[in-house]
Each structure stands twice: as structure tokens, then as C-alpha cells.
Amino acid sequence: MTLEAPRSGATAAESDGPAADVFVQVGTLxxxxxxxxxxxxxxxxxxRAADGLPDARSRLGYIADKTASAAEKVLDSxxxxxxxxxxxxxxxxxxxxxxxxxxxxxxxxxAVLNFVDDVEASTARIDQHLTDIMLAQDFHDLTGQVVAKVxxxxxxxxxxxxxxxxxxxxxxxxxxxxEVVLHGPVVxxxxxxxxxxxxxxxxxxxxxxxx
Amino acid sequence: MSQPSDLKFLVVDDxxxxxxxxxxxxxxxxxxxxxxxxxxxxxxxxxxxQKFDFVVSDINMPNMNGFELLKAIKADDALKRIPVLMVTxxxxxxxxVLAAQSGAAGYIVKPFTKATLEEKVQKIMQKLAATA
Numbered sequence: 400m401t402l403e404a405p406r407s408g409a410t411a412a413e414s415d416g417p418a419a420d421v422f423v424q425v426g427t428l429x430x431x432x433x434x435x436x437x438x439x440x441x442x443x444x445x446x447r448a449a450d451g452l453p454d455a456r457s458r459l460g461y462i463a464d465k466t467a468s469a470a471e472k473v474l475d476s477x478x479x480x481x482x483x484x485x486x487x488x489x490x491x492x493x494x495x496x497x498x499x500x501x502x503x504x505x506x507x508x509x510a511v512l513n514f515v516d517d518v519e520a521s522t523a524r525i526d527q528h529l530t531d532i533m534l535a536q537d538f539h540d541l542t543g544q545v546v547a548k549v550x551x552x553x554x555x556x557x558x559x560x561x562x563x564x565x566x567x568x569x570x571x572x573x574x575x576x577x578e579v580v581l582h583g584p585v586v587x588x589x590x591x592x593x594x595x596x597x598x599x600x601x602x603x604x605x606x607x608x609x610x
Numbered sequence: 611m612s613q614p615s616d617l618k619f620l621v622v623d624d625x626x627x628x629x630x631x632x633x634x635x636x637x638x639x640x641x642x643x644x645x646x647x648x649x650x651x652x653x654x655x656x657x658x659x660q661k662f663d664f665v666v667s668d669i670n671m672p673n674m675n676g677f678e679l680l681k682a683i684k685a686d687d688a689l690k691r692i693p694v695l696m697v698t699x700x701x702x703x704x705x706x707v708l709a710a711q712s713g714a715a716g717y718i719v720k721p722f723t724k725a726t727l728e729e730k731v732q733k734i735m736q737k738l739a740a741t742a
Binding site for chain 2: 470477478593597598601605608
């Protein structure tokens, strides 16, 4: 990135009035900031991390798409497998009833052979659904690799920003440099007293409050 | 006491996958009447235009989150009797307490099991039957 502050700012300010003067001051400040960042050694890292952000966005989008697609695929397969399973269960109950009522007739009518064919076809379909479920898990491998790259980028960005922050924050504000805890799923509840780790703790908390 | 099959459920979550999972579990429990909404705002609109008996809602959603939906339901005379079961990844104690104080009928943290959902739904239905 190249930042060029006006070299002849005073002349421009004199000729164009207050607006030009503000422009010159902003340009000078930008130049000073740019130089300071370079001297601190932050700029190259920050620049590299910032350049990677659009790529990280697309990578995260890819992960979201891939995981959503896998979840849909699995749920579809489960729905279909359950339907086939329910069909076998129904046919089994019907055959049992027929055999109990009149075994000779059940066999003679071909009900038993039909049932065997039916079971064979249904189990073949169920097997295919299970294979589809297994294959849908490929998202884990693919997204895992992408996640690793995004984590690297986030680490670079964090290191650069923390370095910058430590350099510029006034001494009296140092105590405010605290870790920010984001809400949402708790990845590691160990040692934290402000969150629950499981449903049992939710129930205990609510019970202690009389709910 | 009412059976799950007698009740009409509204599942509110911004993730379609989670709506589908909750709906699937409710179906396995015998809940055949079930609709979906993708956020609190859509849910409130559906609640005011159709009759529902039970709401299962996420908290972290765009437009109107689960807390705002819960408060809107409890502030509406026509809706306040509908039990709202929160199903969420928010595991902070202050969120759980806030949900209870705002009138949530139950609180489930994700990930959860079918048994947990079944237990909470049954418990809420028992309470409803006792107060009816």
C-alpha cells in the first residue's frame, strides 16, 4: 500500500481555503500514522492479514455451505431410511398376523415370498441411505482444512493488532486491555462460574430459583 | 392431560437444520402439527394469525431474538398462556435466569438429546394440565 501525503500542503491550503487546510492536516496525520506503523513493524503483518480477510470471508462461507449441505443430506437419508424401516415393520406385522391366522394359506398365497422380496429391496435401500450418510461426512475433512487456514489468518491479525494496541494505549488505560468473551456456545466451561456446562446444571440453577 | 398429538407446535430458529431436527424429534414424540419460523418476528406474526399451543424457540436470532419474542408473547393477553420452551446454545447463567424471569416454561442448552426435549415437553404439558 502506498500513502502519499501532499508535499506542498501549505500552498494548497492557502489557495483553496479552510477545506483544503483540513485535507492537508488529514494527509499529514495519515502519513505520520503510516510511518509510525512501519517503524513499529506492525504494518507488513497487518497489511498481509487485512489482504487475507476477503479470502477468509469466502472460506467461512464455504464452510457454512458445506456443513449445511451435509446436514441436509444426512437428514434426507435418515428420513428415507426411517420410512423404509417403518415399511418393513408394517409388513412383518402383517405377515405374522397372516401366518398366525392360517399358515398354509399364507405360504400358498405367496405372502411369505413377497415379504422376503420386500425385505431384500428395503434393506438394499436402507444400506444405500447409510452409505450416503457416511459419505456426507466428507465435509469434516474439507472444512477442517479450511478452518485451519482461517485460524492462521485470525492469529496473524490478532498478533498484529495486539502489538499495535500495546504500543499506543496510554499507561492509565492498560488495565482495560482485557480479554473479550463472546457469547454463544461455550467451548470450554472449565473454571468458569458464569456459565453452565450441561442440562443438569441448567435444571439445578432453575430449581434453586424456584422455577 | 393433552397429548403431544393434540397440540400445535411452533419451532423458531434461524438455522433451518436445527428447525428440522427439533421438528423431527417432536414428530417422533407424536407431535404431528408443527410449523416453523426463522426468527422472532416471523414467529410473532404467525402466532397472531394462527392458533398455536406450544412454542420451542432459539434465543440468538436476527430481527427479533428469543428473549424479545418471549417478552412479546407474555405481554400479549391473547398469547401469554402459550408455553415457550427455550432451546439455545446460550449457556450463561444470567441468560437462563433472564429467560425464567421473563416467563419461559423451560430451558434446554444445545447440544441436547431427544430424551431431554421429551422430558421438558412432557413436564410443561403436565404443568399446563395442572393449572387448567
